Amino acid sequence: MPIQPIDVKYQAVATAENGRDGRVASDDGQLDVVVNPPKEMGGSGAGTNPEQLFAAGYSACFQSALGVVARREKADITGSTVTAKVGIGPTPDGGFGLTVALSAHIPTVDAATAKDLLEKAHQVCPYSNATRGNIEVTLTVD
Structure with a gap:
């Protein structure tokens, strides 16, 4: 199915550092979280x-x-x-x-x-x- 064109009303922007074991932040400062793989996948589970x-x-x-x-x-x-x-x-x-x-x-x-x-x-x-x-x-x- 072809992609339908849309009239974009809002665009969220977030940047990740160090992938699944780092940090993710939005450009507006509303989101800034530490990310870690869950323990089930070998991570510490310390962050989201x-x-x-x-x-x-x-x-x-x-x-x-x-x-x-x-x-x-x-x-x-x-x-x-x-x-x-x-x-x-x-x-x-x-x-x-x-x-x-x-x-x-x-x-x-x-x-x-x-x-x-x-x-x-x-x-x-x-x-x-x-x-x-x-x-x-x-x-x-x-």
Whole structure:
């Protein structure tokens, strides 16, 4: 599928030093974190890691997409949360890949409505659109 042109409204800029065992900072000074590989991957686990940052971004973005869809559908999602679990591991070709499990808790709607809202949010969310076809993403309703 060809890339769709977009009208860029905002652009985030971050710079990494020393890769997965260093520091990442945004150009505006709002983000400045030490990054370390998790212990499971031989690191110290002393700082955050790129997968945690990806999970944070994806869960926040998906929650916003859920809100967009809920407004369109006139559904009340008060008190809802989205949790993203990002996994990393080796691929058969010697590289590394990611998996994502998105779980939503929407206490104000029934399970069928919640599932429908999640599926529609998955079509709206920029992270979902960026990862589609590249990363296994599963959706579940709590």
